Amino acid sequence: MDSKFVLKFFLPISIMLLLSGSADAQGLKVGFYKKTCPNAETIVYNEMKRVISVAPSLAGPLLRLFFHDCFVRGCDASILLNSTKNNVAEKESPINLSLRGYGVIDTIKAKLEKACPGIVSCADITALVARDAVYLSKGPSWEVPTGRRDGRASLIAETRQLPAPIFTFQQLKASFAQKGLSVKDLVVLSGGHTLGTSQCSFFSPRLYNFTGKGDADPSLDSEYVIKLKNKCKPTDTTKLAEMDPGSFLSFDTDYYKIVSKRRGLFSTDSALLQDAETRSYVQRQVKASNPREFFKDFGVSMVNMGNTGVLIGKQGEIRKNCAVVN
Incomplete structure (x- = not known):
């Protein structure tokens, strides 16, 4: 692993001690694989470095895989499971059909199985991949507490737990609160929209009906509505729009500038201006001379989200193949 990865943007020691204590309470800890698979994080990082160098647009989807996983059943890699003859899995839900990067997870899992058979969970791989996707897109890094185990179920009906793009602020706040996440986590994690694209179908009702x-x-800014209509026709279901136009491959604070101009693609983006706390955070990032506060906060909130509903100890399993139960 290169030295910049080790040093650049890691959270201050005092913050990491706080996070480690919180994570330990969930049964997770930084360096969980230190003895059982000491090169685990290096293997993940090296493969991610290769992937992002040739396909930088995968960073956003890989970050969202982790988010979509944690909000349904907790961070147990249920998003990775395929449907079976008797069950339709989460990944078949309309809200998940635009997710990509499953092959990246599978490749990393295969390399880890070769190095350390049956040791590293798919849930932890998903968490580490999200961190590395951000870092390799010019964003921060943070220490990821590990020790998650993989779930054995994935139900399409449970994807209703995911925040919908049309949510009001109160609905959004309630959705995050149900996962033990604060309003600050909400506005900080929304900043992940600085990476990636969205299918037109997820926001076109805001334009046409x-x-x-x-x-x-x-x-939504009226001039931006015109631009979006030129890009997205009412019947477009697969065409993509950048969530952070001109900067969708770089992890930065430009998302908050877009939100402040009323140009966020989703209702949930606009909702950040409806609450005093989230609006203040947006405005602070717009005025900031550097992304230091956001970068630090993002690492903290990602760890908070990564603690959601985790399986530990003898719960669940360590899948041999991330797409199927053992």
């Missing part, structure tokens, strides 16, 4: 009368969402 917001209230059912063929109108546009008034919270």
Whole structure:
């Protein structure tokens, strides 16, 4: 692993001690594989470095895989499971159909199985991949507490737990609170929209039929509505739009500048301006001379989310293949 990865943007020791204590309470700890698979994180990082160098657009989807996993059943890699004859899995849900990067997870898992058979969980791989995707996109790094085990179930019906792009602020706040996440976590993790793209179908109702009368969402900048309409026709279901135009491959604070201009793609982006706490955070990042605060906060919130509903000890299993139960 290169020296920059070790040194650049790691959280201050005092913060890491706080995070480690929180993680230990969940049964996770930094360096969980130190004795059983000492090169685990290096193997993940080296493969991610190769992937992002040839396919930088995968960073956003790989980050969202972790988010979509943790919000359903907790961070147990249920998002990675394939459907079976008797069950339709989470990945088949309309809200998950645009996710990509499953092959990256599978490749990393195969390399880890070769190095340390039956040791590293798919849930931990997903968490480490999300961290490395951010770092390799010019973002921060943070220490990831590990020790998660993999779940044995994945149900499409449970994807209703995921925050929908049309959520109001109160719905969004309640969704995060159910996972033990704060309003600050909400606004910080929303900053992950600085990476990647969205299918037009996820936000086109804001452009063409917001209230059912063929109108546009008034919270969306009217000039931006025109630009988005030129890109996305009402029937477009696969066409993509950048969530952070001009900067969607770089992890930075530009997302907050876009939100402040009322140009966030989703209703949930606009909702950040409706609450005093989240609006203040957005405005602070717009005015900031550097991304230090956001970078630090993002690492903290990712660890917080990564503690959600984890399986530990003898719970669950360590899948040999991330797409199927053992």
